Amino acid sequence: MYEIDAKGVYYRDLNERVRKAIREHHKDIVLHNVCGQYYIGCGLNDRDVKLTINGVPGNDLGAFMNGPTIIVNDDAQDGIGNTMNGGKIVVYGNAGDVVAYSMRGGKIFIEKDVGYRACIHMKAYKEMNPTVVIGGCSGAFMGEYMAGGTLILLGLTKRDDKPLTGIYLATGMHGGKIFIRGSVDERMLWSEAVIVSPTKEEMKKVKSEVKEFCNLFKIDYNKVMDEEFVKVAPKSTRPYGHLYIPGP
Amino acid sequence: MKWMKNLKTYVPPSFVVERDDYRCIRCKACVEQCSFDATFYDEDEDRVWNWDANCVGCDRCAAICPTEAITVRRADPTYRYNHNWNGHIDSIKKRAIFGGTPVVSMGNDRPYPIYWDHMLLNASQVTNPSIDPLREPMELKTFLGRKPDSLDISDDALKTKLAPQLELEIPIMFAAMSYGALSYNVIEALGRAAKEMGTYYNSGEGGLNKDHYKFKGNIIVQVASGRFGVHKDYLDVGSAIEIKIGQGAKPGIGGHLPGEKVSETISETRMMPQGSDALSPAPHHDVYSIEDLRQLIYALKEATEYKKPVAVKIACVHNVAAISSGIARAGADIIVLDGFKGGTGASPQVIRDNIGLPLEVSLAVVDERLRQEGIRQYVSIVASGGIRNSMDVVKAIALGADAVYIGTAALIAIGCTMCQQCHTGKCAWGISTQDPHLSKRVNPDISSKRLINLLEVWALEIKETMGAMGINSIESLRGNRLNLRGVGLNEKELEILGILPAGE
The missing domain is CATH 3.30.110 (Translation Initiation Factor IF3)
Incomplete structure (x- = not known):
């Protein structure tokens, strides 16, 4: 050492x-x-x-x-994990804004809450597939422009009077997967993403990541998995294609 | 019939392809070469036809025709003349028919003033001698980067620690044009020419193909809001790192490489999924202020251990001088000013044609502001956006630039005819396309030679002009506005450009 x-x-x-x-x-x-x-x-x-x-x-x-x-x-x-390509970051506490901006590989585990614009423009490519697990709640614009990777939000710090995520959740999302424990208020979503149920295969991935998270932070895995997960998925890989036409 | 008109979507063609049937030998080369479906062969009639509505005026067919049977000309306007509505009729129709905003490419094509053409250079007569560059040494070497406030030379050695510098043999570099916007062979040609000429080409925001790492030493790598292809090796291969905040052709908006252009190799280079839109957010979401910009500049410096200059590229906008002052104070080594005539691979037409400031004006006000604040030595200024010839380069340097970027001019050197169809990905000259059938039309050997020729000729022209002015080093021309005189400019324009009117 x-x-x-x-x-x-x-x-x-x-x-x-x-x-x-x-x-x-x-x-x-x-x-x-x-x-x-x-x-x-x-x-x-x-x-x-x-x-x-x-x-x-x-x-x-x-x-x-x-x-x-x-x-x-x-x-x-x-700005932790800004444009990160590989490796692992574990935070025993809260993190600020723009966690994992444009992250392309590796893993980030955050025990508690994150600020605004978490995981925006995260992307994936071939074997590069970043994963972020947030134990607490998040601010607005989480997963904005998301193009790839996996984001898991557990909401373990959620208070009854506060929402799990901020508004403008997954605006402009065109790839990747967001899994949220509990339910998401549909009003938080913008128009590019939908809420669906995760498949069995996807839940396998979620479970393995949650297990790693629980081991790191000494949290009861079974208690975390007691609640259902929902998945936020993009409607299209080309959300804005229809807005533009070839010019003269 | 394949070429049946559809009245519902009809807009008059912009070009007419005239074919001399007597000369046409039915070789079908034009059919094979047209990537816009504007030419086809009718077997029954043994005739080559044109579908004028699809013609973009790229002139590829006329160039390839072995018997010179083809002439492409601009179509005369068909509607009744109306000065006020000229051009707007089709524009409204297209929006109404297709329900989308038109995307265009290359630079602003509207008839805004071109200040370069209102400035004349000086020459020596009698009172000081002019210099003959063919027989006397003439220095074009340029260093880009932060310069020290003073130099400490003691014991015959330079004691001042210098900030990292880019060394250019000529003050002309190739502007940021990404692999994705341009084909593989064009990047190859730009890289080879930059290496040969001792200058740099800019990777653009789309990352760097592994094959092009061989140009290490002549690459500037770009980091834009999408952070495509940005990783440790990429940062390491660049001689400098350029943070792209804005682009002259589309100030204030992000980039958008349509999903159909994101092929397997592009997806590999950009490091994002194949077929999805490559969206660059409008701002860098970790840069909402000058302080945040400082943070990103130093993040890149930390990641490369302070060995490389960091440039910040902005589009010229109304407060360009104040913004540049902030950028210089934020720790940038180079500021790139991209004027509103700068090119693009794709931009909404309304943005390209209506936003920004002329480069000439921006250069003048930024140089002046940084001098007034006593921080001009903090940064080098690179002028970009609509540099058309060597005299634009000379005038830009006299207005205060340290070097220039050329983009469109470089593409023209390798065959571009400026049909402004880069956004379609169908470039018939093989330049702005990812279609392997089209991109092989650019031969990197010939193209790099042409780029080298262009730079060598411009360098000679610059030297001859400097010689005429009695200047033997480009350093002495930098910010030397006394060598410029304005013609046809009003008093305020002259004041802003910081030059005297002709005759004064």
Whole structure:
């Protein structure tokens, strides 16, 4: 284990120290006293590296990342997993806005709630198939422009007076799958997506991801699976095709 | 009959194909070459016919005809002349018939003023000598990137740590045009020409085909709101990274590669599912402010360990000067200004034809604003959008640009006739298409040679003009507006362009 005390360290120096540690073949790196430093894990490529963050990391955690595992033992801020290509991020707490923007591969597990615009423009290709599991609730515009991948929202923190997702759920969705535990208010949806029941095959995937989630956060799997899941699916892979005609 | 007219969807043809039946030898080359179904052969009559309504005026058939039997000409307007409604009648009809908004391509084709053609360059006479570029050294080398406020040279060595720079042998680069918009062979030709000429081509927002990684050292990679094909290897292969905020042909709106153009290889390069629309959101959803832009710029710098300059490309819009100031302060190394005449592979016509600012004006105000604020050295400025010839390049540099991008001009060099049908994916010249039958019409050997010729000739023309002005380094021309005089411009236009009227 290689430890770095991040207290008062400027983000650029901190990230350089992380890169240096990786260059020196350290595989298990722990950052203590992290307080809002940007871009931790940004652009890292090494699959067998594990970064543990004690404290709250700053924006763009794991942006363009392609390999490592990041464990956050606190809340995370905005833009985690931005354009992420591979690897894993686990957040023991809440995350901010634009989680997993344009994410293309790897997995993100968030114990509690996320902010606005989670998983927008997530995409998939061949073996690349990103998965995001959110234990709590989400803000507006979740899954906007979604083109691929799997998003599972469990709503474990849902309060009776608050909705599970924000408004404009899955606007412009044209690929991928969103699974939501419990029910979704149809009024939250825009016109490009519909609510359907997941198939048996799809539930297999959901179950395996939920199992991993429950193991990570020490949550009773059976209790989580007690409730039904609904699937939000795109109506078309070409939602706006009809709006345009060839010009002169 | 295949060419039966449908009265319900009739709009008069824009072109008429005239065929000299005496010259026509029925070789059917034109039938084979027309990708717009405007030409077909009738076996019963042994005649080649045209369906003028489908003709886009690309001139491919006329070019290929071995006996010069074909002439394509613009159709005369058929309706009663009406200055006010001219052109709008068909436009309304199309919307009403098909229920969609027309998508067009290439740059704005409306008759807005062209300021380049209202500026004249200076030359030396008597009081200072002109220079002959054929016999004297002439420097076009350009470095793009952040420049230091001052240089510390001690012990015979440069002590100041310089920010990463792009080194250009000529101040002309190939603008962002994606694989998807353009065919494989065109990208190949652009890459080879950039390598040969010591300049760069821009990958556009559609990612980079694995085969083109060989152009490392001459590629600028683009990161747009869709983040297509953006990953670690892609960022690493670029000599610079360009964040595309906007495009001159479609300021403020996102990109939209129609699902039918997302073939297997495009899907592989873009890293998204085959057949679905490739939608680039209108904004980057992680950039809602200058502060957020700074965050994205530095995210890219972190991901590439501060080894590459980061450019930010914006469309020229009303507050372009203030926005550029923000971009310079946000940490960008290069600002790309894309004027409203810039091209596109597809844009709604209303947007292309009505939004933006002229490049000339934008360049002048941005350069002036950054100078006034004392931050011009923070960024290099690349002018883009409607650069048609080498003198546009010279005038752009004199107005304050460090270098220019050419897009349409490069395509013309390899055969484009500007029929503006890129959005259909049917380009008969094989340029803006993914149809393998069509795209093989571009031969990368010939095309790259033509691009090299164009750049070499422009470089010579630039040198000759500089020589005439008595300038032997492009550095001395940069922002040198004293070498420009305006003709036919009003006082306010001259003031904004920062140039004197002819005679003053």
